[in-house]
Amino acid sequence: MSAATTEVVPARLRPLTEVRKFGIRGVRTSAWTVIGAACAQIVTAGFGLFALEQLPIGEASSLDPHRMLGYASEVVGVILVVLLIVGRPTGRAVGTGLGLFLAMLVQPVLQKHGAGIPVLGALHAANALVMIALAWLTVRITTAQLREAASVEASSALFAASGR
Template structure:
């Protein structure tokens, strides 16, 4: 029978590099931006729908602000993908981020064809809710990964300080 040893075997878990940490933080910031833009989209859509009667015929559409903000949000989606490549976050974060990007790509298509096919117009609003849920999931998983990376960095510093 062998006696139990108390020897500590160091495990090499690499902390996130500066560039990867920046990328993961950027993914989280992009997801927060999508959530904020979605809230602004709701406000501008509501304003546009209720302001329709006040705008004279021939003037700009009251939904122009909503549309412009939607197209600006697409830029956030492209930035999100670039940051996913740079940060190379954990699997769930990549899945949530890519699903969010795909939902963002579908959104203008639903809007464009929603005037001719009302069901697609309804799906435009439902897809916005899906986008918010995916953005929230992305925020949660990237935050968890950043916390884990911070604890690994702290443990590494403590281990190095102990001289083992």
């Protein structure tokens, strides 16, 4: 590229490597997984609360599926951070992704202390909504970045084919 070309095409519009695209797609998939898991968490919590009369509260309670799904979701958070490192998406995607990870880390703490401090129990539910919102933003931002990268690649291919 000549000096004039680099002035016209900003650095952020350079084509992404396949590894970065893989990482960004993985971030998006992880965010979708969090959304799906959060929705399943809402269903299992509702079932657990309405099944209290039928199942015992204690070690084997009606909220066990909700808890187990929550702990499994933490693994998705770790994978998300690894994929953020690999994909190196835009700053906004990194911000929402790390915010999502932090919200996921806080969730079990709120749950653990929610029984003794009801306000923390209420924040557990509110934090779930924050997680869904951050995951949705992460999906939108990474999708836009992947579309932009595809557009840059298509433009680069047309430019190369034109022989200029």
